Amino acid sequence: MENILKQLPKKAKDKENENKKLFKKLRKKPPRHLDTLMVELHDKEFAKTDCLSCANCCKTTAPWLNDQDVARIAKHLKLKEQKFIEEYLEVGEDNEFSFKMIPCVFLGFDNECSIYDIRPKACKEYPHTNRRRFHKIEAITLENTAICPATYNIMEALKNALPIQYSEKGGKPRERFRRGGG
Numbered sequence: 095m096e097n098i099l100k101q102l103p104k105k106a107k108d109k110e111n112e113n114k115k116l117f118k119k120l121r122k123k124p125p126r127h128l129d130t131l132m133v134e135l136h137d138k139e140f141a142k143t144d145c146l147s148c149a150n151c152c153k154t155t156a157p158w159l160n161d162q163d164v165a166r167i168a169k170h171l172k173l174k175e176q177k178f179i180e181e182y183l184e185v186g187e188d189n190e191f192s193f194k195m196i197p198c199v200f201l202g203f204d205n206e207c208s209i210y211d212i213r214p215k216a217c218k219e220y221p222h223t224n225r226r227r228f229h230k231i232e233a234i235t236l237e238n239t240a241i242c243p244a245t246y247n248i249m250e251a252l253k254n255a256l257p258i259q260y261s262e263k264g265g266k267p268r269e270r271f272r273r274g275g276g
């Protein structure tokens with residue numbers, strides 16, 4: 095896993111233009127089955143992904159927390175919300191909360207999350223590759239291809255799964271049947 099994570103930023107950079115073009119095409123005309131396709135690709139990838147041998151998202155990024163996350167985690171830690179905010183959180187320009195510490199203070203040496211059952215919604219949903227209207231989250235997905243090996247693989251699988259008009263080359267949809275015969 096160490097090697098995969100080391101090589102990932104360069105691999106993601108190499109694919110950046112290709113992935114940007116794909117998002118542009120998806121935004122222009124999203125395929126009707128995009129939501130179901132993304133769930134399929136996400137589930138297939140995560141069935142073979144061992145997040146406990148990776149934890150790169152928890153080690154390198156700080157998730158956002160909504161008000162419910164703040165209330166839930168503060169209660170779990172038996173802290174007043176204000177105290178929890180002061181000790182653990184950073185408040186952004188738009189008053190959004192994120193954890194102060196990177197790697198995450200709740201990440202154990204064994205890569206287990208010590209607040210797993212009550213972790214922030216953003217952690218639960220990361221890397222968002224199975225969300226509806228996936229074509230709307232280009233920036234975060236491109237960022238995640240350099241952080242999360244599963245996201246990188248899902249993007250590659252997505253390009254393979256889509257008809258040819260969404261590929262780099264563009265052009266007409268692939269013919270479904272062989273010509274001639276007999």
Ligand code: SF4
Pocket residue numbers: 151152157198199200201202206207208209210213214217
């Ligand atoms: S709360 Fe848990 S899942 Fe979220 S970043 Fe921290 S360790 Fe990772």
Ligand code: SF4
Pocket residue numbers: 143144145146148149150151152220221241242243244245
């Ligand atoms: S970076 Fe991706 S593969 Fe790694 S732990 Fe996070 S979600 Fe799992």
